Amino acid sequence: MGGHGGFIWSSWGIAFVVLAILIGVSLKSMRARERELARMEAEMPRRRRRRNGQSKTDAAADGSQ
Amino acid sequence: MTRKRRRLTVVFLSGLLLVTAAALVLTAFEDSIVFFHTPTDLATKKDLQIDRRLRVGGIVKKKSWNKQADGLTHAFLVTDLTHEVRVSYKGIIPDLFREGQGVVVEGHLQPDGSFHADEVLAKHDENYMPKEVADALKKSGQWKGEGEN
Amino acid sequence: MLHRFANPTRFLKMSNAVLPWATGLTVIFIGSGLYFAFGASPADYQQGETVRIMYVHVPSAWMAMFAYAFIAVASAVGLIWKHPVAHVCALASAPIGACFTLICLTTGSLWGKPMWGTWWVWDARLTSVLVLFFLYLGFIALANAFDDATRGEKASAILALVGAVNLPIIKFSVDWWNTLHQPASVTKIGMPAVHFSMLTPLLLMAVGFTMLFVVLVIVRARAVLEERRINALRSARIHADTAQNVA
Missing domain, CATH: 2.40.50.140 (Nucleic acid-binding proteins)
Incomplete structure (x- = not known):
């Protein structure tokens, strides 16, 4: 790498680490909230909510299983 | 509708003002930039x-x-x-x-x-x-x- | 047209359709970008192999500015037309833009040391990008500084719009003032300043990063919308309980 390999590899390394952390944190927080939502929806005794238009909660239930 | 219009105007005019101010500041400090x-x-x-x-x-x-x-x-x-x-x-x-x-x-x-x-x-x-x-x-x-x- | 995206439910439905495609394209473009960046592209006539830092530095710099422009537009839409999903998208994009800015700054530093002979200088380009990074941090901090999410949205949206004045300064800093940073290569009018063999990995990585941005905005926006729904359900339950106790 022309004597500057350290600079080249650490550039790509830093980019990879930063993006990996960002992707990991984003996915983790989304999944955690989907699980939490699914749990709350399941606990709901009264069915006051409209069944239509709640694809969000359906997706959440799918995601956690 | 009128409130939407008003908000649009406020944002637009403040933007114009801000850009003018920024341009003036940058021109004034050109020597140090x-x-x-x-x-x-x-x-x-x-x-x-x-x-x-x-x-x-x-x-x-x-x-x-x-x-x-x-x-x-x-x-x-x-x-x-x-x-x-x-x-x-x-x-x-x-x-x-x-x-x-x-x-x-x-x-x-x-x-x-x-x-x-x-x-x-x-x-x-x-x-x-x-x-x-x-x-x-x-x-x-x-x-x-x-x-x- | 904008109204179609304003509804959170519709946004979630649409994001479900877009997400797998954007994910696939991210993998394809970043994968082929890496192949060209390290395998199928030549060394530069002056910089040698160090030019390979460009393929991560320049696309990150573009994304840093693109993400901010996106936040500014979303904030304006949120402030003027009061679309709730616009604020959520702005909020979701801010950490992504901050990460790309951080990558841009660090890879730039690692590129500057061997080529220019310095890690950092306070020239107009480098300084204005550092300001962009602080704008991102300020936006994130301000958006989360209020108990009431609506007030945080409004305050941070105003900051985003004020900070947008920095975008043309970053872009044109290399033309308006003497800087150590070289002028734009890809958008230069006339003869292409970047040879085709080097433009290929550059553009592939840029498209890959854009797709990654789309994926991450969707994922993060969903998380924000879900959190709001959780909070709404919680307070509804508390209300129901107190109502029962009173009765």
Whole structure:
């Protein structure tokens, strides 16, 4: 790498680490909230909510299983 | 509808005001925003000639680079094609330092009009190409970039 | 047209359709970009192999500015037309833009040391990008500084719009003032300043990063919407309980 390999590899390394952390944190927080939502929806005794238009909660239930 | 219109107008007018203010500030501080001065600035602007730390940028004049036997002491001319200034420097120069290539030096202007640098930075241009293409361009006389070596 | 995206439910439905495609394209473009960046592209005639830092530095810089422009537009839409999803998208994009700015700054520093001979200088380009990074941090901090999410949205949206004045400064800093940073290569008018063999990995990575941005905005926006729904359900339950106790 022309004597500057350290600079080249650490550039790509830093980019990879930063993006990996960002992707990991984003996915983790989304999944955690989907699980939490699914749990709350399941606990709901009264069915006051409209069944239509709640694809969000359906997706959440799918995601956690 | 009218409230939406009003919000739109407020955002638009504040934006206009902000841009104007920013433009005024940037114009007023232009002298401190520039990263370096040109050899022509040194020759024409009186306030740059007093003993003060400053940066000078330009192109290393071809066949002007004089390297002492110790490999650390350098002397070269920095030119903007109108004026030039003699620069002396002791230290390690960056890889990209070449004759015919951009450079920024930092240090003090001496009473004799030469410049004593304690830092040398290479400035590269915006052209990127493989060596073969650069060679071919130079050969066919279509070369427009810097650096002849 | 904008109204179609305003509804959170519709946004979630649409994001479900877009997400797998954007994910696939991210993998394809970044994968082929890496192949070209390290395998199928030549060394530069002056910088040698170090030019390979460009393929991560320049696309990150573009994304840093693109993400901010996106936040500014979303904030304006949120402030003027009061679309709730616009604020959520702005909020979701801010950490992504901050990460790309951080990558841009660090890879730039690692590129500057071997080529220019310095890690950092306070020239107009470098300084204005550092300001962009602080704008991102300020936006994130301000958006989360209020108990009431609506007030945080409004305050941070105003900051985003004020900060947008920095975008043209970043872009044109290399033309308006003397800088150590070289002028724009890809958008240069006339002869292309970047040879085709080097433009290929550059553009592939840029498209890959854009797709990654789309994926991450969707994922993060969903997380924000879900959190709001969780909070709404919680307070509804508390209300129901207190109502029962009173009765």
